[in-house]
Amino acid sequence: MMPDPLYLIYMRISYSAFDTYQNCSLKYKFQNVDMIKEPKSKEAIFGTLIHSVMKFIHTPSLLQPKLEEALDFFSKNWNADIFENELEERSAFTQGVEMIQRYYKNNNPADFNIVDLESRFQIEVEDGDKKTQHIISGIIDRIDKTDEGYEIIDYKTTKKMPSQEKVDNDLQLSIYLNAFLSRYPKEIEHLDKIKVSLYYLKHGVKLTSTRTLEQLKNAKELFLDVIAAIEAEKFEPNVTPLCDWCGYQKICPMWMHKFKEQRKIDTEEVNAAISEYINLKYAINSTKVRIAELQEKISQYMKQEGVGRVFSDEGIIAETVRKTFKYDEKRLREILEPLDKWDSILKVDGIALKNIMGVLSPTVRKEIEKTKVIDKETKTLTVKKK
Ligand code: SF4
Incomplete structure (x- = not known):
C-alpha cells in the first residue's frame, strides 16, 4: 500500500523496536535514539535458530522434513561458542531438541497449507487528528490457509506464557492481522474466520484468538498512544525479568552499580x-x-x-x-x-x-x-x- 500523500510521514518503526519500547522505554532509547549497538544475547541467538528450524520444517516441498532431518538442521547450525560453559551449552541444546521433538509430537508438518513464512510487512497507521502517518514494519512467522479461513502464527521461545485474556488483547497479533488485511483486504469480510496465534514452543502450547473490527480499531489507538509517548521522549527504565537478556545493563541506571568497576570507585x-x-x-x-x-x-x-x-x-x-x-x-x-x-x-x-x-x-x-x-x-x- 502506498503512503497517503495528504499525510506527513512521521515515524518509521519496526515491530521489534515498538515491542522494546513497550517492555522498557529506556532500552528503546539506548537502541534507537542513542544508537548504541547491543550485543546479541545467547537467548536471542537461540530464538533465531529455533525460528530457522521452524522455517526449515514448513518450507513447502514434495516431502516435508522428518524429525531426524529437523534435528540434524538444528545441530548443524548450533553455535556452542556463545555459552559461558559446557553445562549451560548442553542444557540449551537439550532444550532446543526437546522443543523440536515436542513440535513433531503435536504436529504433522504435511497437514498444513502454508501461505507464507517469515512474511515481511510494512503498514501505514494514520493519525487523523495530527494528519500524520506512521509506518510499522515486521515479519510474521507463518501464515496458514485453514479449512475455514487463515491462521497467523507467531512462534515464541520464552518460558512465560500469557493468559488467554492477554492473548485476546495482544497488540502484536492485532498489528499482524492488520498487516495481513492490508495484503488481503477482501478478507476483512471474514474476520471471524482468521485466527491469530502465539505458539509457545517450550511448552508445545498454541494460544489462539480472533479479532473484531472494534478490537482492530482499539489496537490502532493503542499503537498511536505508544507512538505519542515515544515522540514525547518518555524514556524510563522498567525492571522486569527481561533485564536478564538486556545487553545494556552496564549503562542502565538500574543495573550499572552491580558491575565491579562502578563499585570499586565508591567509598x-x-x-x-x-x-x-x-x-x-x-x-x-x-x-x-x-x-x-x-x-x-x-x-x-x-x-x-x-x-x-x-x-x-x-x-x-x-x-x-x-x-x-x-x-x-x-x-x-x-x-x-x-x-x-x-x-x-x-x-x-x-x-x-x-x-x-x-x-x-x-x-x-x-x-x-x-x-x-x-x-x-x-x-x-x-x-x-x-
Ligand atoms: S537492564 Fe532492564 S531496565 Fe535497564 S535498559 Fe535493559 S531492560 Fe531496561
Missing part, C-alpha cells in the same frame, strides 16, 4: 551504608513477623484470662480497640450539599479509577490519561536481599 563508607541498610531493612521485616506471632499469643492469653492488661518486669501491655468508621454517603450528601460543602470533600479514588479503566474505550482512557498530573513525588528505597 568504603557508601558501601558500608548500603550493606547496613539492606541488613536493617531485613531485620525490620523479620521483627514484624515475630511481633505479629507474639501479639497473637498474648491476645489469646488475655482473652482466655479475661484481662485487659498484662504485666512483666519489662513493662505493661494493654489491649486497646481501635475503631475505623465509614459514613453513609447518601445521608452525608443530603447534609453537606445544601451547605455547599459536598464538592470540597470529594476526592478521586485512584484505585477505583484504575479498576474501571479496563472497561473504558481507548479514546476515553486517553482523555483520562491527559488529565493526569504528578501530585507529589516521594522516593523510597526498596530492598532485595541476595
